[in-house]
Amino acid sequence: MCQIGSSAFELKSILEAIDRMDIAAAQCLPGSIMEASHKRNALLFAFLLSNPLRGRSITSLTWITDGLGSLRGSPAKGWRISLTAEQLKNGNSKHGKRYDVKVADWIKTRLDAYIEEYRSTLLRGKESRYLFVGDKKGGIWNGVGATVRKVSRKYIPGCPGFGPHSFRHLVATDGLRRYPGDYLTVAELLGDRIELCSPETR
Numbered sequence: 194m195c196q197i198g199s200s201a202f203e204l205k206s207i208l209e210a211i212d213r214m215d216i217a218a219a220q221c222l223p224g225s226i227m228e229a230s231h232k233r234n235a236l237l238f239a240f241l242l243s244n245p246l247r248g249r250s251i252t253s254l255t256w257i258t259d260g261l262g263s264l265r266g267s268p269a270k271g272w273r274i275s276l277t278a279e280q281l282k283n284g285n286s287k288h289g290k291r292y293d294v295k296v297a298d299w300i301k302t303r304l305d306a307y308i309e310e311y312r313s314t315l316l317r318g319k320e321s322r323y324l325f326v327g328d329k330k331g332g333i334w335n336g337v338g339a340t341v342r343k344v345s346r347k348y349i350p351g352c353p354g355f356g357p358h359s360f361r362h363l364v365a366t367d368g369l370r371r372y373p374g375d376y377l378t379v380a381e382l383l384g385d386r387i388e389l390c391s392p393e394t395r
Contacts (some may be wrong), residue, residue, distance in 0.1 A: 197349045203363055207242060210348035229314035234344050236307045237325060237337070241360040243297035244274055248357040250339050254324040256308065264296075264324050270306040272296040315381070 241251065252276065264271040273324035276292040296304060312326060321331025328341075338356045338395035346354030 200350075204242070206344075206349050206352075207238060207363075210345065212240050213348045214344070215239070224314060226314060226317075229311040232303075232307060232311040233315060233325065234340065236303050237341070238344070239300040239303055240296075242259075242299050242355055242364065244294055245360045245364040246274075246276075247361070250276065251357060252325065252334050254322070255322045256312075256324040257322055262322065262324070266296075266308065268301075271298075271301060272304055290350075330335055 214231050216233070218228045221228035221231065237251075242349065247253075256264045260266075263274060263276050264272060264394065265275050273293060273295050278291050310330055312324075315326050315328065316331055318330040319329050319331050323333055325334050326338035327334035327336050341357050342354040345352055
């Protein structure tokens with residue numbers, strides 16, 4: 194993570210970076226691939242703050258119009274992420290359980306717009322089962338990590354760049370700073386078992 198101070202300051206820096214991506218999108222030709230790419234990247238950063246899943250889980254998120262994807266809901270009803278235990282890193286453990294978490298209200302409008310417009314622009318008429326798409330091929334987006342590093346380096350002043358996993362550390366640190374010792378809440382947010390978040394097991 195960027196060495197820029199407290200977790201609160203780092204969160205602020207990421208939110209400011211999201212604003213800068215929105216500004217960059219507004220400077221693009223409406224309906225262009227570049228505009229849609231900026232909007233997708235802004236959503237990705239917001240998503241990683243709201244639901245700090247591992248990179249593998251983020252790239253495998255699906256959105257299917259019949260409602261059977263891992264992103265479920267609608268602009269009218271709101272959104273939830275539903276993952277089986279097997280879809281999580283530690284899900285094969287006998288202690289594994291599913292991840293069923295609401296997407297934060299503060300990113301709903303952003304997610305609605307992506308689903309309704311920008312995702313289709315990126316796919317250019319093609320179909321895909323994945324929520325986050327990298328190009329018109331619509332396959333799993335293997336470039337998520339590289340994109341997060343490139344975008345964080347570009348839009349966070351003085352930052353050398355960081356990957357998706359850094360969001361997990363940042364959110365966990367901020368959560369424990371706000372609620373000392375509340376490992377259960379942090380574990381639920383990260384989709385982990387509580388023993389994986391406790392300092393006694395590190």
